[in-house]
Amino acid sequence: MTGHINIVGLGGSLALSSRSLAALRLALEGAGKAGAVTELFDVRELDLPIYDPEERNPPDSVRRLCDAVANAHGLIWSSPLYHGTISGAFKNALDWLQLLSARNPPYLTDKVVGLVGAAGGTHGLQAINTMEYVVRALRGWTVPLVVPVSRSWAAFDSSGAAADPQLAKQLKALGEEVTRMARVISAGPLTGVTAAKAATLLPVPPAK
Numbered sequence: 001m002t003g004h005i006n007i008v009g010l011g012g013s014l015a016l017s018s019r020s021l022a023a024l025r026l027a028l029e030g031a032g033k034a035g036a037v038t039e040l041f042d043v044r045e046l047d048l049p050i051y052d053p054e055e056r057n058p059p060d061s062v063r064r065l066c067d068a069v070a071n072a073h074g075l076i077w078s079s080p081l082y083h084g085t086i087s088g089a090f091k092n093a094l095d096w097l098q099l100l101s102a103r104n105p106p107y108l109t110d111k112v113v114g115l116v117g118a119a120g121g122t123h124g125l126q127a128i129n130t131m132e133y134v135v136r137a138l139r140g141w142t143v144p145l146v147v148p149v150s151r152s153w154a155a156f157d158s159s160g161a162a163a164d165p166q167l168a169k170q171l172k173a174l175g176e177e178v179t180r181m182a183r184v185i186s187a188g189p190l191t192g193v194t195a196a197k198a199a200t201l202l203p204v205p206p207a208k
């Protein structure tokens, strides 16, 4: 993971015209402008099976997602707001990141995450707050700037361009911020998690 900064975007919905996906594209554009190499994972295209903790042979889509996340310095997550929280499809994609428990270091250790929530109303922040819990559970770091998209149906045109230039600016700023912090952390991990220390942080089976 030396040299360039990899930023991976994950988001969108199963809808053909997804506003959370349009928002994610703009945030990744900001990351690209800040010098990152970006990759986008669209939840609709991924078409992931429901997470199964006993699955020993997950499909290619799962492996590609997990490998990309493991190799990323930073992530941008963009979920729709469904019934006051993140969508099931988006959460399912996050559930598959459980496969990163076996990586070294595990989960999202020393990775920076930027958060976007797209809502029909004005409560996109609720999806963002839910994602914060997940980032914490996976040992990642969120940047303080977040972008809740309100009235999503009016926020983007059919080409995915933001109707309000201020929204585009915020989304791109988020991408830039994630890239900036990913660069800082990649210069010297904040947690100093070594292989040995990471192992002590994992649940240990009881001694026989």
Ligand SMILES: Cc1cc2nc3c(=O)[nH]c(=O)nc-3n(C[C@H](O)[C@H](O)[C@H](O)COP(=O)(O)O)c2cc1C
Pocket: 012, 013, 014, 015, 017, 018, 019, 020, 021, 079, 080, 081, 082, 083, 084, 085, 118, 119, 120, 121, 122, 123, 124, 152, 153
């Ligand atoms: C099943 C469902 C539940 C939703 N629940 C909420 C909600 O609780 N609050 C809200 O503001 N918008 C809600 N919406 C609107 C979506 O947040 C909005 O359409 C968003 O843009 C969907 O994401 P997408 O454009 O990426 O598909 C809901 C939409 C659907 C389909």
